Amino acid sequence: MGVLLSTKLxxxxxxxxxxxxxxxxxxxxxxxSYVDATVGGLSPEIHIGSWEKISIALYLTFALTSLILPLLGLKSPNPAYLPTSTLIASILAAYSAVIIPLMLKLASFIGFLLAIVSSLLYLMSFWCSKEELRRFKFIITTTDIGAISIFSAITAILTAGVGAIFPSPTGGYTHIGDVGIFLAALLYGSKVGGLVGVIGPFIADILLGYPRWYVSLLAHGVEGVIAGLGKGRNAIIRAVYLAIAGLLMALTYFFVNVFIKGYAPALISFMRDLFGQAGISLVLAMIVYEPVSKALQKS
Structure with missing residues (x-):
């Protein structure tokens, strides 16, 4: 019997x-394939219209999210997140196949076919692990709701307030909103950190009129999830997780910017996001973490 179970597993x-x-x-x-059909691959500078930038960035965000979600599902301690992440990835991969043809009227049969097959394979992965859904639990306590509300507001204020003062010469804006995401993640974990990373920057982007707000959902959502892995760890480990989270955030924007601006301005933006935004936010979050944590324990 044990051998049979082992074989099935x-x-x-x-x-x-x-x-x-x-x-x-x-x-x-x-x-x-789709990148080649739209911008022709890598280039020092890319000059395309605002609609093309929005369309390509949307496609890249959906495709990148499809690639990342299953990896986060594998990392999650809750096995039920794995089939959930692969199912969502399947839907997003299928949708990514039609974004460029519908929005830009550009056809790439190979790109379309590969995305659809990929979507079906994600769906098969979901089917293989669907039994784990019985253990799915996504519990948000009243404490979590309060923390998400407060830190999302802090993140939005620090992002929009500072960002309005320091716009970037390559597009976007420089801010310290990641402080709110980092603190929420370290204090309450990946679930709260991820949601704050989605909600706070989204509000700020809407307030500032940033057209590619959907990129922020992915970049800062993942940032919050990864930063949350530092919850309850010592200072060095916390700093390492925050650094990794900030790096992934900066790389997400870099990946999108490479194909809508070119790698020269994308590299400038990357350095700004990594050192001017995530780096400063990391230092500030590490400084205020201890007093905030102690204050919460006393309350």
Whole structure:
């Protein structure tokens, strides 16, 4: 009996990971195909209209989210998040296949086909792990709701307030809103950190009229999730997780900017996001974390 269960488990793992790995690979190839069809690949500077920037950035955000979600599902301690993440990735991958043809009237049969096949493979991964959904629990306590509300507001204020004063010469704006995300994540964990990373920057982008707000949802959402892994750790580990979170945020914007602005301005923006935004926010968050944590424990 034990051998039979072991064999079934091995078969499940092999099928699941095979579908997932091939799906990730095909979606990456689809992304390359669509990028080639739209901007022709990498270039020092890319000059396209605002609608093209919005469309390409939207496509890249959906495709990148599809690639990242299953990886976050694998990392999650809750096994039910794995089928959930692959199902969402399947939907987003399928949608990414039609963004460029619909919004820019540009066709890439190979890109479309690869994205659809990738979506089906994600769906197969979901099907292989769907039994784990029985253990799905996403509990938000009243404390979580209060923390999300407060830190989302703090993040929005620090983002929009500072960002309005320091616009970036390459587009976007420089701010210290990541302080709110980092604090929420360190104090309450990845769930709260991720939601604050989505809500706070979204509000700020709407207030400032940033047209590619959907990129912020991914960049800062992932940032909050990763930063939350530092909850309850010592100062060095906390700083490491915040640094990784900030790096991933900056890389997300860099990835999108490379294909809508060119790699020269994208590199400038990357340095600004990494050092001028995430770096300063990391230092400030580490400074205020201890007093805020102690104050919360006393309350």
């Amino acid at each position: 091995r078969e499940f793992i092999e099928k699941f990971f095979l579908c997932l790995v091939i799906g990730e690979l095909l979606l990456t190839l689809s992304l390359i």
